[in-house]
Amino acid sequence: MKQKPVYTFLILMVIGVFLVFAGAPKISDYEIVEVENTVEVTSDDSYNKMMDVLTHQRCMNCHPSDHIPKQGDTSHPHHFGMARGEDDHGFEATSCNTCHQSENNLNSGVPGAPHWALAPASMAWEGLTREQIAERLLDKSTNGNRSHQELIEHMTEDDLVLWAWEPGVDADGKPRTIPPVSKEDFKKAVENWFADGAIIPSK
Amino acid sequence: MEISLTVNGILKTVDIADENTPLLWVVRDTLDLKGTKFGCGKAACGACTLLVDDEAVRSCSYPVKFAEGKKVTTIEGLGDRENPHPVQQAWIEEIVPQCGYCQPGFMMATAALLNKVPKPTDEDIDKNIINVCRCGTYYRMRKAIHKAAELQAEKVINESKEV
Numbered sequence: 001m002k003q004k005p006v007y008t009f010l011i012l013m014v015i016g017v018f019l020v021f022a023g024a025p026k027i028s029d030y031e032i033v034e035v036e037n038t039v040e041v042t043s044d045d046s047y048n049k050m051m052d053v054l055t056h057q058r059c060m061n062c063h064p065s066d067h068i069p070k071q072g073d074t075s076h077p078h079h080f081g082m083a084r085g086e087d088d089h090g091f092e093a094t095s096c097n098t099c100h101q102s103e104n105n106l107n108s109g110v111p112g113a114p115h116w117a118l119a120p121a122s123m124a125w126e127g128l129t130r131e132q133i134a135e136r137l138l139d140k141s142t143n144g145n146r147s148h149q150e151l152i153e154h155m156t157e158d159d160l161v162l163w164a165w166e167p168g169v170d171a172d173g174k175p176r177t178i179p180p181v182s183k184e185d186f187k188k189a190v191e192n193w194f195a196d197g198a199i200i201p202s203k
Numbered sequence: 204m205e206i207s208l209t210v211n212g213i214l215k216t217v218d219i220a221d222e223n224t225p226l227l228w229v230v231r232d233t234l235d236l237k238g239t240k241f242g243c244g245k246a247a248c249g250a251c252t253l254l255v256d257d258e259a260v261r262s263c264s265y266p267v268k269f270a271e272g273k274k275v276t277t278i279e280g281l282g283d284r285e286n287p288h289p290v291q292q293a294w295i296e297e298i299v300p301q302c303g304y305c306q307p308g309f310m311m312a313t314a315a316l317l318n319k320v321p322k323p324t325d326e327d328i329d330k331n332i333i334n335v336c337r338c339g340t341y342y343r344m345r346k347a348i349h350k351a352a353e354l355q356a357e358k359v360i361n362e363s364k365e366v
Contacts, residue, residue, distance in 0.1 A: 092319035099246040108264035
């Protein structure tokens with residue numbers, strides 16, 4: 001009596017294996033598709049990657065439109081009433097450098113990088129569309145009078161810009177978020193976008 | 204590693220295992236100058252404010268390595284009993300402190316402000332003096348800051364007469 005379920009199971013297994021092989025497709029059933037090894041990177045791809053970074057909090061927090069630096073992933077106004085001041089470095093005796101030094105402070109969680117400051121008011125991007133940001137980026141009257149080559153250097157070599165990928169930890173010791181595109185991909189995207197003529201897609 | 208800095212006018216060389224040690228702890232524990240206080244440790248409250256090359260700095264968030272070769276002024280070096288700094292004199296005259304813990308930081312921040320803005324307005328004070336006092340002595344501090352500006356102006360006039 002005890003062996004009956006075992007025989008039933010074995011019979012079902014044999015039938016199942018037979019059906020699987022009987023129904024399996026042959027090689028000739030497949031269509032062979034040639035896949036290109038290289039994926040073409042368009043100017044739009046570069047533009048989008050670049051903009052994914054420029055609109056990230058790590059960049060946008062210091063490009064305010066209201067002269068008030070922002071903090072954190074929520075981009076809340078900087079604590080303590082800090083603001084742009086006369087020279088983008090805060091106020092006379094309480095400036096950015098009262099707290100922010102040339103590198104991140106992992107003890108206090110205060111971020112830092114060389115020439116820590118707000119971007120000039122002419123480079124205010126907060127609240128703008130990607131297209132408007134790109135227009136400002138290319139306009140010498142709103143980009144610090146930079147040529148395309150100078151913009152590439154600024155965006156790919158400046159320590160304060162590249163701080164976005166090494167933002168240290170916050171006051172709770174938690175690592176700050178970084179832009180959604182890697183530093184190397186961002187650099188390539190910037191170079192490619194300018195090499196392709198710095199075309200703003202919507203235009 | 205050895206770091207040399209001038210503290211309250213005296214050249215000091217300290218041997219530090221970790222160059223990222225906050226200047227606050229070097230001042231307090233290594234140099235035994237206890238006037239500078241630890242508050243939040245996050246550069247937020249300002250209790251640890253001192254001057255580095257005459258600029259206000261939150262020393263809890265200032266690695267000692269950055270002080271190499273620089274001039275550091277703590278509350279002990281601002282003035283003394285015989286010759287108090289105008290800020291110290293004003294603080295005494297206006298009887299500012301309650302518990303007093305945060306006051307050195309406020310006084311150093313005020314000294315830095317008067318170096319930059321000799322006659323600060325209330326707005327200047329609001330922008331620049333952003334330390335935290337849990338006793339709420341802000342009203343008396345504001346009066347003391349204005350008083351310190353007057354005392355400093357008088358001092359400058361008197362010194363110019365002597366010259």
